[in-house]
Amino acid sequence: MRLPGHAEATQCGCLAGGELSVTFTITDNDTLGTPAMTAMIYPTTNPSATETMVVARGEGPYIFDKAGKRYLEGMAGLWCTALGYGNEEIIETATRQMRELSFSHMFSGKTHPAAIELADKLAAMVPIENAQVFLGNSGSDANDTLMKLIRYYAAASGQPQRTKIIAREKGLSRRHTGVGCTHRISPKSHPLSIAV
């Protein structure tokens, strides 16, 4: 059963009977203004489970829940917040960029200074010779892009049959399966012909 409002883990320990004792306290939705949480489908979460923590803010390597309790972020979020939270230099950079140019796409040869600068920086630092960079939104789509490039490259190099990929046991099968499922690209053609 799904519960309304937010549920926060307030206690966790070992009861005398040995039961897993994680106590959830249901609080109201006032801080969000709407009962939005119950309308959420969460990623990588049991769909019948309820919310366990409302993260309210971050500072350096710490996050704070809605009740103000502080946690050291020992997982950098999802392996990602390398510089921690609330870095003013980054906030200032983002604000300036949005003021200057809030959107520009990259199709058909259009580009912009921030993208060129980033691609040059990346190409100079990666351990790959004469690197060329395609930009996307998330690690999963970067891998999807590489899968498409591999197939395009196979066709372009006269080896259209060369499309199999070796992965490893315990690898990110979810992501790899996604890579394979979402891109059934004709090896002789290019992905423009595929309606995705």
Next chain:
Amino acid sequence: MPFDALGVLRTGAPHYYRCANPGESEGEFVARRADELEQLILAEGPDTIAAMIAEPVNGAGGVIVPPDGYFESIQAVLDRYGIILWDDEVICGFGRLGTDFGATRLNMKPKMMACAKALSSAYVPISAAIVSGDIADVIADSATQMGVFGHGYTYSGHPLGCAVASKVIDIYQRDNLFEHAAVMGRYLQSKLASYIDHPLVGEVSSIGLLGALELVADKATKKPFDGMQVAQFCAAAAEQNGLIVRPLGGNRIALCPPLIIQEQHVDEIDQKLRRALDSTLDWVTHKGLK
């Protein structure tokens, strides 16, 4: 669509603790993994295989640090058959292993690389798919005949992501954060090393600022716990102590703190994680799981 039709082949994980045969040394294990890879390639037909994808250190699969020499041995096999090493640097890229990229630390020679996460330090979403110049040239040379590379996202190269990632890279380089991560990583490892003496811990796995503990029912036989409940209990206990860790499959507890942490934060991780492990041991004992 059946899984086989995806054209995804599987070879063994570089997980010595779980996958080594009895009495097999790390060197022998690595040689066996390389040989298994070669047999797979020969059985499938080398000219049907484009690439092998690998994270330098497998992250969500358990923080599996490969034994010394693993990627050198794998690379030699791939090179023999013209198979590209496709390096997934989404977690290891930008200092996580104490070097710019995981490939640098583990002597990988990739021709393709996927980056995200620390690329922008997660301030905004952005990723980069990177290929070597010789691959890009072949694609460009064929474009007249094959047509446009018809792939792209509305937000490919979004100015906000580009500006932020560019600034983040500047900060990494200006503040020597990859070296800082190496120093903090060694300090974290000095703390984690003693966890192998804890009654629940079967394996301590760590490199740079990335680590994992595997919780086992019997250390001598490496008997695993069923399901994930022991790791989940431990993570919940850590959370109650004010520390976020992540339970992974195989009852492994992952650690991956921000690169900016200092010694006092490592001490805080150590104290809170140790208490969580002790609570978990009490619970496991009460439940009769051990």
